[in-house]
Amino acid sequence: IAQENVFKIGLILPMTGQQASTGRQIEAAAKLYMAQNGDTVAGKKIQLIVKDDTSIPDVTKRLAQELVVNDKVNVLAGFGITPSALATAPIATQSKTPQVVMAAATSSITQASPYIVRTSFTLPQAAVSMADWAPKNGIKTVVTLVSDYGPGLDAEKYFKERFQFNGGQVPESLRVPLRGPDFAPFLQKVRDLKPDALFVFVPSGAGAAVMKQFLERGMDKAGIKLIGTGDVTDDDQLNDMGDGALGVVTAHHYSTDHPSALNAKFVEAFGKANSGLRPNFMAVGGYDGMRVIYEALRASKGQGGGDALLAAMKGQIFESPRGPMFIDAQTRDVVQNIYMRKVERKNGQLYNVEFAVIKDVKDPGKAK
Numbered sequence: 001i002a003q004e005n006v007f008k009i010g011l012i013l014p015m016t017g018q019q020a021s022t023g024r025q026i027e028a029a030a031k032l033y034m035a036q037n038g039d040t041v042a043g044k045k046i047q048l049i050v051k052d053d054t055s056i057p058d059v060t061k062r063l064a065q066e067l068v069v070n071d072k073v074n075v076l077a078g079f080g081i082t083p084s085a086l087a088t089a090p091i092a093t094q095s096k097t098p099q100v101v102m103a104a105a106t107s108s109i110t111q112a113s114p115y116i117v118r119t120s121f122t123l124p125q126a127a128v129s130m131a132d133w134a135p136k137n138g139i140k141t142v143v144t145l146v147s148d149y150g151p152g153l154d155a156e157k158y159f160k161e162r163f164q165f166n167g168g169q170v171p172e173s174l175r176v177p178l179r180g181p182d183f184a185p186f187l188q189k190v191r192d193l194k195p196d197a198l199f200v201f202v203p204s205g206a207g208a209a210v211m212k213q214f215l216e217r218g219m220d221k222a223g224i225k226l227i228g229t230g231d232v233t234d235d236d237q238l239n240d241m242g243d244g245a246l247g248v249v250t251a252h253h254y255s256t257d258h259p260s261a262l263n264a265k266f267v268e269a270f271g272k273a274n275s276g277l278r279p280n281f282m283a284v285g286g287y288d289g290m291r292v293i294y295e296a297l298r299a300s301k302g303q304g305g306g307d308a309l310l311a312a313m314k315g316q317i318f319e320s321p322r323g324p325m326f327i328d329a330q331t332r333d334v335v336q337n338i339y340m341r342k343v344e345r346k347n348g349q350l351y352n353v354e355f356a357v358i359k360d361v362k363d364p365g366k367a368k
């Protein structure tokens, strides 16, 4: 096929290292989208080029540069963690290449380049929803525990501000390193402070370690509830967390258990193609990111460059496995429902079961 009839998507993901589950989920979801929707759009053959950045931002940046300059990709996509998304932003701007952020979730990412469009979520969306729910449900004092980088700082700030506004108290805010965290000394401190609840943000893949240590230290028996954004009860790991996870309430935009016909189909097809793997919130960000790219290519009839694609990404509105989804044309960020969920056992498996919905949540970080 002639090069001008190929449309290239450079998908940069952490395929190895601490964030590898994010890469595995998003790659699987992107491939599923292509298998279901074909690899030809507007007369162009779609080529997916997957690169492993090991979640090191300097590597992400170098790979993005090579993909743009050597491979001449039409779109950059993926971005497992915030530093990787931010490192790539200047390349997207200079080369006028749309950068579809499928995972990273710090509010400010979309402001780093006018070429960034996000299909994941923002930490303020989830944190504020939890801060509204908790005080109405008997939780008056909360200690926060977050990974010490962009999304964790967003989660801490937006949870704390709204929870205090709602009359709650936050006696202590703890931060753990992103790389190789040891939660034990922090959890000991929380035990001593004995708040009604511990609010946690850790990135996808780290939730099981928090849960294990929380239970080992008998925090639940000491009357401290675990709450957080849905990253901590990540569907990629939840089923292996054991009965200790039962009852944990989180706020998030996607649950494998989301009750819709579209999601049931998505979960089934994803499992079938990946020996039973459960799609988590990273997978849905990748799947919807591919949708945004395909529809932008279709709408621009395969003729435009980066600017035409970007224009066709803005304002897209569609049903996602997560529920209704909208790419705000002004902010290029996702507007979506946030669900309150509780871990329950269903058909022998642990799920985040949705019990309330906050509709059409815009990123609270953009209002400021």
Ligand code: DHB
Pocket: 022, 080, 081, 082, 083, 103, 104, 105, 106, 150, 151, 202, 203, 204, 205, 231
């Ligand atoms: C980010 C990474 C995650 O794994 C997650 O669950 C949320 C946010 C990030 O780096 O932005």
